[in-house]
Amino acid sequence: MGKAVTDDSDAAHPVLLSSLGWSDFFEDQLEPHEAGLAPHRIATVHRARLTAISQTGPVELTLPVHSQTGDFAVGDWVLADHQTQLLHRRLIRKTVLERRTEGSKTPQLAGANVDTLFIVTSCNADFNPARLERYLALANEAGTNPVILLTKADTVADARAYEQQSLALQHGLAVVILNPLSRDAAGALAPWCGVGQTVALVGSSGVGKSTLVNTLAGPTQELAQQTGGIREHDAKGRHTTTSRSLHAIAGGGWVIDTPGMRTLRVSDAASGIEILFAEITELAPLCRFSDCTHAHEPGCAVRGAVAAGVLDPERLTRWRKLVEESSNQTSGRSGPRGGSATAGRSKRR
Template identity: 45%
Template sequence: MTEQTTPEGTQQPSVTLRELGWKPFFQHQLAVDEAYIGLRPARVTAVRRSGLQVLGPGVDTALPPFIDAEGGDSANATIGDWLLLDPELPTARHMLERFSLFKRRAPGTGREVQLIAANVDTVFIVTSCSQDFNIARLERYLTLARQAEVTPVIVLTKPDLADDPESYVEQAQALDRALCVELVNATQEAGVQRLLPWCGRGQTVVFVGSSGVGKSTLVKTLTGQQQIVTQAIREDDAKGRHTTSSRELYQLESGAWLVDTPGMRELALSDVKEGLDVVFADLSDLSQHCRFSDCAHEAEPGCAVKEAIERGEIDAARVQRWKKLVAEDAFNGQSLVERRAQSRALGKMIKTAIKGKRR
């Protein structure tokens, strides 16, 4: 790394684009758009309430929140994004197209999208060997990863809390035999070394998982940065009191970039059909053989899914989880107008039924 001078006059290392995760995917965008000539690339390394922190060759500065002129649910710059800056101001002028994006429907009743991280290579899905371990939640995270076309790795932490930690590995591995599952003690550097194969120079990985499962402890051990604040979990229900309130990129000695995110109590899915088709590929393929294209896999004749359950070929509980996620994705993908129309139709049906009962 070379040295760059900050506004305060101090010297600090200056990173190259390659070290920051620059790829031919981004270089091609610069080559095909003349509007980008003379602008300076920089990557968003932190998202805070006050705005963005960006880093690039000769650039390390704070910017106000940036929204791309094209608009849309994903127009806001988020952690991992690449912005093109005017070198004289500097201000953000453009946001480069992403090759991957993690997002979820924001908590609440609206349809707002909450961006988690962009341009990620690997997602570490972190859960602990305790009451937090939940197959349905893991399937949600896997769906997000597959939708974003990012390599997922399940990381099981706190093996000391379980009598048989290997049983958790077996349950996680059963979700996909090709899936990488790692059992690590987040407080021990030797154990965390198991994650380094996905942490090469310029690679970007994101940690996702519930509060208190050890995400920030993993980041602290990998980076040696002890200022990341965490709190202990409650002993009565194993719920976390994690205090991460912002998202930041932390660099490893290996040259990789880690994204630490706040714990997520809600993980509503939206626009993830392709991800569901990958995570539940066997069920999606099986449903193509149902007699009716709109089969709900309940009591319809000729339902290939129900027949497979009866033969003991597939797990009924897994089918119910799949149906729940498919229905949730369809509902969250509806427009507000469609929801209101659906709500009015349901209201009319209920009123008609009540009147008929009174008569």
């Protein structure tokens, strides 16, 4: 991994809060009586302790009574006493990445206040449109800007085919083909890695996430992130990142690396799914019934588009699966939020 914010060498170089990702969004949350508290950004979350970085450098925070580290995510902004380092409160998050793993009832915090989510996949057996759609739904729901990064392009005859498949997944999606080991990789990602910007990387193990983090950190890194190979027969890699942490990158931004994950449960992501499947979202108001499931109802504009060859039937199948999964994983909700009635349309009785 790149130079960790917990290195003592950082303490000798005070930094502007804006370079850590501070903005008016967080400034506006400060109360007059909190003038004696200093903003800190969470750098690592451990079972029993938190580390953070402030304008004066890295610190270990003291948790108040009845608080637990599981309430915080890497990238969070908190207010703490600048002398005792006692944590006072967490500020409202601008964005938050939450993932649900199979068998888990509680979402797992993957990162907070992330501006761009790099979804890393490779041009081999790891490339899976359905899984990429899950990551995109996660990014959309979190409020982050998703960018798909295609690695291992040198292993296939035509990487552009993977690029075209990726571009078709969501309107306006940015897709970048790169070699994580190349010097050009950092330059290709510079638009999203400027001063004060925070990016996070997600994807399966073995697709080059750790290598890419090392490349973004630049040649001055002091502690390189371990990298591992992949099993050639199924393109599955070994887990080399086992925890989340915030790291400075050469462009002046910050990166949160996350452990590799091959399964991702979608929950409470109705709006993220609407953005992802915009072609279905835009057709839905044209259906005869406002609560149309696009499965069997007469006058369904979505199924009509499939029949006309305008809409990919596989996209509709995957949309239905994600909507059902999101609804089932969300307590107190009977269906997707996108099913509100539109004036002039009837509802089945």
